[in-house]
Amino acid sequence: xxxxxxxxxxxxxxxxxxxxxxxxxxxxxxxxxxxxxxxxxxxxxxxxxxxxxxxxxxxxxxxxxxxxxxxxxxxxxxxxxxxxxxxxxxxxxxxxxxxxxxxxxxxxxxxxxxxxxxxxxxxxxxxxxxxxxxxxxxxxxxxxxxxxxxxxxxxxxxxxxxxxxxxxxxxxxxxxxxxxxxxxxxxxxxxxxxxxxxxxxxxxxxxxxxxxxxxxxxxxxxxxxxxxxxxxxxxxxxxxxxxxxxxxx
Amino acid sequence: xxxxxxxxxxxxxxxxxxxxxxxxxxxxxxxxxxxxxxxxxxxxxxxxxxxxxxxxxxxxxxxxxxxxxxxxxxxxxxxxxxxxxxxxxxxxxxxxxxxxxxxxxxxxxxxxxxxxxxxxxxxxxxxxxxxxxxxxxxxxxxxxxxxxxxxxxxxxxxxxxxxxxxxxxxxxxxxxxxxxxxxxxxxxxxxxxxxxxxxxxxxxxxxxxxxxxxxxxxxxxxxxxxxxxxxxxxxxxxxxxxxxxxxxxxxxxxxxxxxxxxxxxxxxxxxxxxxxxxxxxxxxxxxxxxxxxxxxxxxxxxxxxxxxx
Numbered sequence: 121x122x123x124x125x126x127x128x129x130x131x132x133x134x135x136x137x138x139x140x141x142x143x144x145x146x147x148x149x150x151x152x153x154x155x156x157x158x159x160x161x162x163x164x165x166x167x168x169x170x171x172x173x174x175x176x177x178x179x180x181x182x183x184x185x186x187x188x189x190x191x192x193x194x195x196x197x198x199x200x201x202x203x204x205x206x207x208x209x210x211x212x213x214x215x216x217x218x219x220x221x222x223x224x225x226x227x228x229x230x231x232x233x234x235x236x237x238x239x240x241x242x243x244x245x246x247x248x249x250x251x252x253x254x255x256x257x258x259x260x261x262x263x264x265x266x267x268x269x270x271x272x273x274x275x276x277x278x279x280x281x282x283x284x285x286x287x288x289x290x291x292x293x294x295x296x297x298x299x300x301x302x303x304x305x306x307x308x309x310x311x312x313x314x315x316x317x318x319x320x321x322x323x324x325x326x327x328x329x330x331x332x333x334x335x336x337x338x339x340x341x342x343x344x345x346x347x348x349x350x351x352x353x354x355x356x357x358x359x360x361x362x363x364x365x366x367x368x369x
Numbered sequence: 370x371x372x373x374x375x376x377x378x379x380x381x382x383x384x385x386x387x388x389x390x391x392x393x394x395x396x397x398x399x400x401x402x403x404x405x406x407x408x409x410x411x412x413x414x415x416x417x418x419x420x421x422x423x424x425x426x427x428x429x430x431x432x433x434x435x436x437x438x439x440x441x442x443x444x445x446x447x448x449x450x451x452x453x454x455x456x457x458x459x460x461x462x463x464x465x466x467x468x469x470x471x472x473x474x475x476x477x478x479x480x481x482x483x484x485x486x487x488x489x490x491x492x493x494x495x496x497x498x499x500x501x502x503x504x505x506x507x508x509x510x511x512x513x514x515x516x517x518x519x520x521x522x523x524x525x526x527x528x529x530x531x532x533x534x535x536x537x538x539x540x541x542x543x544x545x546x547x548x549x550x551x552x553x554x555x556x557x558x559x560x561x562x563x564x565x566x567x568x569x570x571x572x573x574x575x576x577x578x579x580x581x582x583x584x585x586x587x588x589x590x591x592x593x594x595x596x597x598x599x600x601x602x603x604x605x606x607x608x609x610x611x612x613x614x615x616x617x618x619x620x621x622x623x624x625x626x627x628x629x630x631x632x633x634x635x636x637x638x639x640x641x642x643x644x645x646x647x648x649x650x651x652x653x654x655x656x657x658x659x660x661x662x663x664x665x666x667x668x669x670x671x672x673x674x675x676x677x678x
Binding site for chain 1: 462550643662
């Protein structure tokens with residue numbers, strides 16, 4: 121079974137982003153970029169399925185600028201077999217991403233698509249669910265455990281009250297949550313090997329998918345900041361403040 | 370045109386988050402229908418019918434809807450979507466699961482986790498883990514929206530409207546429910562508690578977490594939260610995680626114990642009314658958002674705190 125893993129190039133999670141002074145967006149000039157952490161978990165999950173003999177091929181796909189090739193190389197260094205880059209310099213919203221991924225899935229015919237539950241830039245948490253909808257497939261979101269069976273998968277999901285286990289028919293879309301696995305660091309030999317793995321490049325506009333944004337971004341602002349309060353020196357003082365000043369006890 | 374609000378419930382009771390999402394819906398329009406989809410969910414529907422500002426409650430009852438599976442629930446919402454120009458829900462795990470599926474089936478964008486309604490088609494939402502706030506305007510004829518419940522006050526009870534049955538759509542039969550491992554406790558729910566006490570990696574083990582944090586929670590009637598580090602380390606279950614990718618809370622009082630204050634965590638609690646931070650490290654970023662900071666070892670301080678309450 122082939123596993124398709126969509127990966128997104130995003131600002132590295134360690135970078136403290138800055139809003140542009142004219143409120144036109146977030147300043148991304150010369151900022152360190154990396155693979156979206158949730159997508160890294162997806163790649164790890166797919167590679168583990170291959171190592172366990174349950175998947176035959178892991179194909180990474182990214183939609184974005186030419187530089188997203190670096191992101192695909194990260195996935196290849198972790199163990200993906202080959203990659204597809206759908207190039208575009210436009211902002212592509214989750215719905216358009218899902219439509220492009222559907223095109224890729226129609227050609228590649230994977231048995232499973234594993235995708236991060238959200239990207240840490242726009243925090244939308246939509247792509248996997250939308251892709252499942254467009255394909256007419258089952259979805260298992262926020263996965264903390266994936267067990268493959270015959271033409272089906274049991275997926276344990278992180279939900280509000282704890283955990284829920286569901287069974288989905290394959291092919292299906294699974295979105296990954298934090299506790300699914302701890303992604304490996306790519307070894308140097310694997311990083312070198314990844315440079316020789318094939319990346320097929322296509323232009324998004326050639327796929328015949330309408331990618332025009334549906335949302336107009338009017339403004340991007342700094343969040344309201346909270347002022348630091350005071351330091352108290354003892355438990356007694358803390359309780360006194362909470363009772364008399366804050367009135368919350 | 371009318372607004373469809375998807376209710377969050379466990380068939381017996383309606384979540385407080387629905388009353389909060391209702392407040393956001395009321396800022397968008399006035400004709401609001403609440404959809405309660407489940408199995409034997411009459412009690413939850415009854416609660417929804419009492420909320421002020423609700424025009425009508427729709428109750429869909431079927432086995433396929435018992436466990437919030439995305440495919441049958443999305444099929445139901447899409448089957449009645451024709452009568453609505455806005456479909457909205459609190460951004461719970463269940464709604465985050467189903468709403469994008471609905472949006473894609475309707476070929477519209479979703480606006481995720483709004484924190485403010487600027488006008489009926491324009492909303493504010495956090496991006497980059499809350500480090501920037503974007504104002505977005507939808508251009509689609511239908512809007513699909515999830516609401517960060519902590520950013521809105523709950524609507525009060527006060528009405529009494531009719532409950533109308535709606536037919537569940539055919540189950541696509543793509544998935545089935547196996548089991549729930551839902552933690553049960555007498556403590557209040559994390560997202561609606563007035564007081565939340567959270568522990569971080571400094572707790573060191575799940576035993577210590579229970580031993581030190583829980584007695585204070587009991588005494589205060591507080592819900593218990595945890596940092597991502599504590600959850601990743603296995604000191605606390607996943608559903609306790611407070612942060613951008615966990616639960617977003619805004620209680621009257623938030624007590625952070627042994628939590629350094631990573632951006633990710635702050636995004637989940639910085640709208641709390643009062644924040645108390647207890648940490649050994651005087652330079653921990655959590656002190657920059659705390660109203661009251663106590664630089665001390667939580668293992669010394671929390672038992673003393675509990676006794677003094």
